[in-house]
Amino acid sequence: MENRGLAYQHAPQRLDWVDVARGIGIIAVVVGHVWTRGPLRDAMYSFHMPLFFLLSGMLSRPHPVGAFTRRQLVSQMRPYAIFLALLILADQVIEPAKGNLPIFHQWPRDLLPILLGGYWLRGPYTIFWFVPCLMLARILFNLALNWWPDPLDRRWALLMIPVLLLAYGIGYVTPASPLGLLSVPMAMILLWVGALWPRLHWRNLWLVPLALLALAGLAGWLPTLNMKAGDYGWPLLSIGSGIATSLLIFRLSARIVSVAASLATIGRASLLIMYLHVAIIHYGTPYADKLWLLGFALLTPCLLWNWIDLSPRLRRWIV
Template sequence: MTLAAPSPGTPSPAREAGIDLLRVVGVIAVVAGHVFEGPWVQRGIYGWHVPLFFFLSGYFWSRGRTLAEEAARRSRALLRPYVFWLSVIGVPFVALRLLEGQGAKDAALPLVLGGAYLTRPFSAFWFVTALFAACLAFRLLERQSMPVKAGVVAAALLACQLAPRYVAHVPAAVGTAFAALVFMYAGQCARAFGPQLPTVWIGWAALAVGGVLAGGGTLLPLDLKQALFGTPVASVAAAILICAGLTRLAETYGALVPPRAGRWISSLAQSAIMVVLSHSAVLEVLGTRSETWWPGFPLALGVPWAIGLLLLGTPAAPWVLGVERVKGLGGRRRLSPPRAR
């Protein structure tokens, strides 16, 4: 069995399994980042876990759609579950705040503004609208020249360096989305030039170099929700190296995943957006903080994922998970929301 990575565009089940597994690992890292805290979390998790999903969106980007078509597809895959879970979690949350004496405006306005205005139990909601905005911006810039694309991204990153607070508080995380385009363009470039570097050792080398840079303590950490892109150029470069290395290794070693295991991994990936959007609600109900991670971490992962797997086979899947209904666990594969085609 060869360990060479499949060529771009090849609809290989093995490649799908590897990428789906990578996405599952990324979601686990997102939850871990909301449970644990400390320097090792900043260096070991924040340096790649959110950039990974933007990177993969660029890596699997499909050219040729109109902006309207892109908006429609992203609305179904991202905004439908966003609105669903914002309503399910938000209604009792606002009601509780009103009962505690908080004003209606203060209780409800963050839900309208989204992005960095949303805290627990909506910790990761910003990511969904940021990815939606980034995909639309990426499509809008698709036919522009490279200098124009580079100028937009450079201006957005510069704004994040000079005034991260203002960028982060643009409603729905739209400001952060433009800076995050750097990871989407990096993913697209990795897809284009990756076949010229077919060896698996490229993946290991990129992961090692990026990991040393991000985890060595010399670079400022990333925190995309707060529009913090770390040490100029270096922190972003380290994140890109980690994402590129992980993607190459996932594609390569995905060939080793047995087909049945791959189908289960795919089911986990398809239901992952529920974990992203609802895990903080579980932590809020438990009152879990970083110093009391047990049982918060396993429950924040296990409860939403178990429910998501059950809902994957129901007519509710398009609204709850942003994917079409799948009959039977571990069955037919479909692409899940944060993954772009």
């Protein structure tokens, strides 16, 4: 447990431990969507979304603003549009086969909620807020990184104070969130904390307060998070609990990386799992119990990812 903060950035197994952490995080996301109420769901919601934003912040570096913005728009919104279109088409077949109307069946009026995304996408599309939210937050964060490359620069803290107030303020006023943009201010906070963390030297005495704060969220002693709706529980404490849990998972991931190949595999397929798992759960719920749904929602996208990975062109388009 010696000073290993920067070792996260430079260790040869960095990408492996990141994949392990992503694997743990995406399993938590799927669990939270299989068990939709109760203490297990609340425990997963207490940290699963902050974990991904923190990881993205940890891996962030300043890039030329124009090129980075264009790359983000293409690489993130292209698969977003592809998977959203495929799921909408699938729903046009699956629901009528079951004797139901498709979720979107009033054309062309339904084009508006589809284009708005975020708050207006429910059911099998509910997770589609995350990618555009992360994309815009990363674009804005990269812009600020070009001004102040060191997250320890005190100007970052001065910037984050109004951003934090904005995050809580707009989340309190409305849950409406086109393309998930309601959550961008809090995502910016998490990206900054993620970028800051590797620059801090680990101290063993941090373990107890981090563990206690994490436990408060996992055990339900604090209101849980719903980042999509801009609901961050008790100010600072609930999001702080999610951060603490995620940081502990990062340290655990670095320690178990040599024996966690299966978690790393799940982590590498996390984007496909993110897009597809809710639809698998949504359509499979009447026919399978929760453990089977959990397995299908993880395994099916992993198998698809392995197939896509065989084709560089397909991978470039989809993942």
